[in-house]
Amino acid sequence: MTPYRFDIRIRHNRRTLVEIEAFHLPKGKVTFLLGESGIGKSLSAKALFGLLETEEFDARIDGQPYADHRRSPLAERFLREGFFVFQEPSTHLNPLMRLEDQISEGSLAGAPARAAILAQLWQESRPGEIQSLLEVYPKANRPSGGEKQRILCAMAFLKMELAARHGAADPLFVFDEPTGNLDNRYRDIVLEEILRHFRQFRPTVLLITHDYSMISWVTRQHGDILESINFTELSLEEGRGKLREFQPRTYLGWLSSRQPVRSGREAPEGHATILRVESGISVYGRTLGFSRTPGGEGCPLALRRSSMAYLKAPSGTGKTTIVKIMMGLVRGRNLRMQLGSGILSEATPRRLWQERIWGKRMTMVFQHADEALNLRSRVREVFEGLPLPESRTAEAIGAELLQFFGGSIPRGFLDQEVGTLSGGQKQRLNLLRSLLLDADVLILDEPLNGLDFTSMQRVLELLERKVKEGRALLLISHNEEIFDALVAPENIYYLSASFPE
């Protein structure tokens, strides 16, 4: 079958947001569209599907005005027969309708197997939990992000069931980061459902993600239909989007060659512990503790110099909260923490954190670069005001930046507003701002968020370098596959939450 092929150009306020020549989508196959965030993957998919606001964007598909594409039989068919799972599920759900009504509304009315699909996506739910969830009018915090995402996926699967039953002619199903709010277990369930439905009637599926570990899961679980699965990577070259086939073996080969990061000069256990945090910290009505195995006996979290530790837990346990407590940003009761020879607790005055710890002994990279950076700053200003050693001159920072961006900084990049950068570029700046510091302890919350494969490799190389320089790194990440390979088993910790009776 001839693949769909489009030339896409989208502009907003005289600025080109997306320009892709030959965006191709093989019919009757699953395409995993990989690449760093913020370079136009979602916008392109929305444009193809006929979902762009003509008032807001100046778009052209194949050189024609966007309004013509929206009126075309193809876009009308996409809308009628297919489904689009949005990256931010809140935007898709109507706050004035119960979820139950929304999943059986319009073209989803009469869809079969609703209960079975919901049960599949809510495995291990308590009796009545699904029904009580369906009674909810969606609000900001209820259902949770992960539940909203699963509801949207359920709607897509219902539409797939209907399309299979009616023999729809090559419908398009788009899943835009469908597992972004899910932990690995539910991520696997959603992927399994997508591919199970695909096997039924072979529709065209576009799955947008920057989670490269999906490659190994798909290869492992659905190796028999690999000829029907495409991995494509979108990258920016001189401001234009380029689509390239991404060979699974590139990632798999790289992953299998990873070894746990060791500096080769670790001191014996207990001798070079730079940070030690006791279990039993209470916050927001729960008590958080560390263990060496899932659900195992409590133990302190100990970080040694020249080491990389990995903190794991299911979504919503409080990983980000615990590291914010460790950074003195959130007050948790019973905090007992030793940093070098100093003791820190919830009573430690903020002034001490400010004067002696933040940026000097400890630093943290926040998970969402969009929220952690000042979007109104220029790139060069991101590094202003940091307590950097004198050796880090503006030239030295420029050199680091160049190296970190693969020697390919576009002209005028340093004077560009952070808000105009792609998600991956923002994430690299977010990381670099903390990695330039001389802090003993670096806490990294989802450091690989929004990065493409090349950037991910560069970030990991830099992290390895920091370990070899004697720093202690604590990582939180849903990229378990990657960090399980990089972190020595003795440095993996599990976080658990217990609730008072």
Added chain:
Amino acid sequence: MNARRSPSGRWLANEEYRWALLWLGGLALLWIWNTLYLNPPALAQLEQAFVNTLIGAAAVVVMTLLLGWSVGTGLYFLESRGRRMVSLGLTFALNLLRSVPQMVGILAGYIILTILIQREVLQSPALQVLWMAFTVTAFTFLELADVIRERIDFYRRSDFFDAMLCCGIRESRIVNIEILWKNSVAHVLQKLIAVFGMAIFLQCSIDFIISVGLSREVSLSNFPVTLGGLLATLDSKQDILAISTFFTNPAYLLRLATTHLQGISVAFAIVFTLLCVYKVSNGIVRRYRL
């Protein structure tokens, strides 16, 4: 769809620029008209009043910026450094000031000004204008201080603030440069423009009230002339009253525009300026979605 426009067209597409230009154009036309038809002493008085009013309002804006910024950030730092009692005391004093009606407060400032003039402490007209501006500022700066606190509190709850703290960036830099300078200039500018309009309105109202004799304690005889003061003079009042003749006798319009210019010009300058300031401020609100 975005239509292609020339740079000047794009500039004028912004409501605030369009109204600022209209304001300048309207005042220029008024001035040209007055140079043709208004007698020179009255014109000189009108020009002086306009300049004094503008300088006064501009001084209010500058003082509001300095005082509002200092108080807004000062309160935040007092709280963040644990000086709760000092912060509470200052908040209480500011709320006390907030509870005083603006007109009453400014009138009290004018009484002090009268005393200072009578005792020959404050003789320079420039200093008198500055004192008047300071009096108005005392009752407007809290509006800016509130905006500044709101902006700091908004970002204080975000990762943006904590992420910078964790990198060792000084809190004063985060507040003053990263939050207020880089992210709140439009909010501050919009508030200052509103304060500019408010200063003109308050100054004109108070000067008018005083000069028509509602207050026995203060007299405008020794104060610098302003638009409000000029509007209250007998000549201006007769000019304004002449407008009513036009409603019964439309042929009077030409005479109105050539022989009753002082009062009408003052009234026009005040109302037109306030309208334009309001529109400029609204334009900024819409453009930056404040």
